[in-house]
Amino acid sequence: MDRNSESMYLLSDGMPLGWAVEVRDHFKLLDEMDRWSDRQWDQMLVRELQEELRFEVRLTSSSKSRDLGESLKGSSLLGERRGWLWKEGRLTELGRVVRGSGNSRMEESALGIVELGERTGEKVGASGESGPWRADGARGKNGAWNESAGVKRNGTWGKSAAAGNEAGVWSEAGIGGGAGAWGEATPLAEAAQRLAAALEGRSLLEAELQQLLAERLPGFAPGWRSAVQHAHLQGRVQLTAGVASARRRDAGPRWRRARAPRCRRCGSEVHRRTPCGSCGSRGCAYCEACLALGRSRSCALLLRGSSAGAVPPPGAGGGTAAGLAPTESLLDRWGLSPAQRSAAGQALRFLAQAQEAPLPGGARNRPAIVPVLRRSHPMVSHPPRFLLWAVTGAGKTEMIFPLLRYALDRGGRVLVATPRRDVVLELAPRVAKAFPDEPLAVLYGGSPQRWEDARLILATTHQLLRFYHAFDLVVIDELDAFPYHNDPMLGFAAEAACKPKGRFIFLSATPPVRLQKEIRAGRLPHAKVPARYHGSPLPVPERIIAANIELCLRRHSLPPALLRPLRHSEQRGAQIFIFVTRIRQIPGFSQLLRSYFPGIRIEGTSSTDPDRNEKVLAFREGRIRMLISTTILERGVTVPKSDVYIVDADSDLFDEASLVQMAGRAGRSKDDPNGKVVFAAPAWTKSQRGAIRQIRMMNAAAYKNGFLKVKEGQ
Known part of the structure; x- marks a missing residue:
């Protein structure tokens, strides 16, 4: 019903919420509805709910030809009563006043049955004029309906919230101008x-x-x-x-298409x-x-x-916190390398781009509250995006600190999301140390901070399902990692969590192919960081031909081509990552390696290992020298002075991105920037060639831009 209408029709006094939302979301007000009969309203209800009614009919009746109109009368799901509550200036039978005993009474209305307590039966409107209908308050001069106060304090009912301003906008106690200003609480x-x-x-x-x-x-x-x-x-x-x-409503005879x-x-x-x-x-x-x-x-x-609208960028009437250029005022304090500084500066300019952000309806002087559309649908907005394409070990976390500071200084709300819980727990102390004066909420499954309110939030991507248009800046770390990669649900949640006028920053060392195509087509602004912070080139993987693990386990021996580099890594005191394809291979391969290296501690771990965190910590501290793992440790783990061995590198389970990520565990420390990476496999595959080509390409770009201290191979 229109708030200014002189009529009110009750479609149902009770139906499943999903059905009611279906009718509400597709309801279209027509002028002739004031003259509709009950039968015409029933037909409209059947038309809007025909899919739901057909489904119910199929489940409750063996007759396939049963008329949907008959199902309307027989279905208890549609409620017991329908009809006019208010029509042609008078109360109808369904809107009747039912008087009880004593001084109390009950009134039935389209808003429900409201207990009024001890009150008189007079019908005086909030405007002081006589009104034909009340529900603890009355219609204002323009016919906008009041809402009953439904909260009771100390046994006393509060004042009603009336709608009586000329614009028909709801305000408190009938006070308000044409724009709906707030009145008495x-x-x-x-x-x-x-x-x-x-x-x-x-x-x-x-x-x-x-x-x-x-x-x-x-x-x-x-x-x-x-x-x-x-x-x-x-x-x-x-x-x-x-x-x-x-x-969705479509033009033409088929005005609605079932989905x-x-x-x-x-x-x-x-x-x-x-x-x-x-x-x-x-x-x-x-x-x-x-x-x-x-x-x-x-x-x-x-x-x-x-939520309130996104914080406007400088060109839309704002400015940086200190009134300085963001690329200068926000980059100096973080100690970034030249490559990091260049990329962070480009990302800051992206955030600072001028963008008009008019309020709904074109108004510019409305209150800060942004109305929520009632006709919701699964489509979400697509905020502007920027990709930070940084090699493994480039220091992506440090690069986003200026971006977070920029958004927070301007009153924005910021989210940093990463697909895995262990990465969230590793990032949390680093972010808290960088922003000691900003309360931080860390969200993951079972987090004790799940309902805390904070402007800076660090979360797993699954937690984004609980947010809607909440953040001015959303940073998605490890964009290409499981489970975020190729999961439309998490992509939907991330975009829904960002305000329509907010910004997205993607972080990845191996962006998906679709994003690389967008970059080449000029549709995705980005910055590349081809060098690590210490200025040394990425270790280029060495290829060796070796039998696969299954054959090694059957023979109870390691091929000499793999054993020689392993002994060299052990003798130089490196921490040795060994990646395999299957969890079931880990126990046997660990035992085989112990027979060759009895003087060092060798362990295996996987996603099913309850002691995984303790083993990774011991590996970082050097108490474990050789760690056999699946790709669960391909990212988010930094170990000084480490070498990487990828066994069965020709497996279909190792694509180009995962090979690059695993290779990125080596050479991350400035004290040992030239770690060894080995691809061990009986065959040479497209993924191995692509991974080596990508690493060499990044090294070449870093050298060309002057980010490397020495050229690759020198």
Whole structure:
């Protein structure tokens, strides 16, 4: 119903949330609706819900020809009553006042049944004029409806929140100008404001909201629904279903095309339906892709809190914190190498680019609250992106510090996301040390800081599913790593977490092919860092022909071609990485290596090893000299004075990117910049050739730009 309308029709007094959202999201107000009969409203309801009704009919009836109109009458899922509440200036039967005993009464309205306590039965509007309808307050002069105050304090009901300004915009106690300025606060309005602030930038299911309230707003649990509804009417909280239709209106006779439902939390298509005890539907859709974070289903309430708009760049009326050029004022303090400084400077200029950011509707003097669109859909915005293409060991973390400082100094909110929990835990102390005065929240599965509010957040990429338009700057580290790489759900979550006018920074040593194509086409701004901070070239892998592991284990011997460089690495005191393809190969290969090197400690680890963290720490400290692992350690681990051996380098499990990442474990220390890298395999593959070509290309670029102290091979 239009707020200024003289009519109100109740489509249903109760239906599954997903169905209600379906009708709301595709509802189109027509002038002739004021003259519609109940039958015409029923037809509209059937048309909007035909897919859901057909599914229910198939599950509840053996007759395939049953009319959907009949199913409307017989389906309890559509509620028990429908009809006019207010029409042609008078209350209808469905909108009747039901008087109780004593001095209390109950009123039925389109907003629900509201207990009013001890009140008189007079019908005086908030404007002072007589009004035909009340629900603890009345219609204003222009017919905009009031909302009942639903929060009770010390047994006393607060003042109603009225809508009586000329623009028909909701304001407190009927006070407000044409732009909807805030007026006198009420208990309900105060509760809504606090709850909206707690939800700002978040996307939570109802169960998650309960956990948030228990930690940050204890005592809100009893009345949170009224406060959420109030915040929703203000445009500060969006209420929708966890799973909803992704159908779209198309021009022509086929004005609507059926599509699979989508999860509005993670964007995945939903094909799973089961009987549901919550809504009563026999085919309630739920999402399996993000099930680990709670069940998102069509009858589950999903709440999204709105955020203030992105912090404007200097060209849009802002300026740097100190009034200095960002490339100079923010780069000096971090001690960056020439290559790091050049790339960070390019990224800072990207962040500082002028960009107009008009408020919705073209207005420029509205309050800071950005309304949330009610017709939500799985599409998300695509904020501008920038790629930092830096070789392994280039110091990507240090390069993003000026970018984080720039965004934080200008009042922005910043997220640094990485695919793996162990990398998050390794980065956390470095980020905290770099920003000692900025509270840091570290989020991962089981994190004790899950509901903390902070402007600087470090998280695994899965945690982004709980945010919506929250961050002015989103930094995605290890863009090409599992599980972020090739997972559309996590890509959707990352873009949804960024404000529409925010910025993306991607970090990678081996960017995916699609991004490399965008770079060549000139569609993706980027900066390359071809050299490590110590100014020495990347170690170029050496190829040796050697039997595969399975054959070595059967023969109980190592080929001389592999044994000779291993003995050299052991004699020079290096920490030795050995990468294999299969977890099952680790125990046998470790035992075989111990028979050749009895004087040093040799261990193996993998993703299934409960002692992995302790072994990696012992390896870093030199207590373990040789560590056999799968690709679980191909990135995020820095060990001084290390050599790398990749056995079965011809395996399909080792693509070009993973070979480059594993090779990048060597030569990272300025005290030992020329570590050894060996590709051991019986065959020479495209991936091995590509990895060596990429490493040589980066070395050549670094030498050309003057970033190397010596040329490769000298």
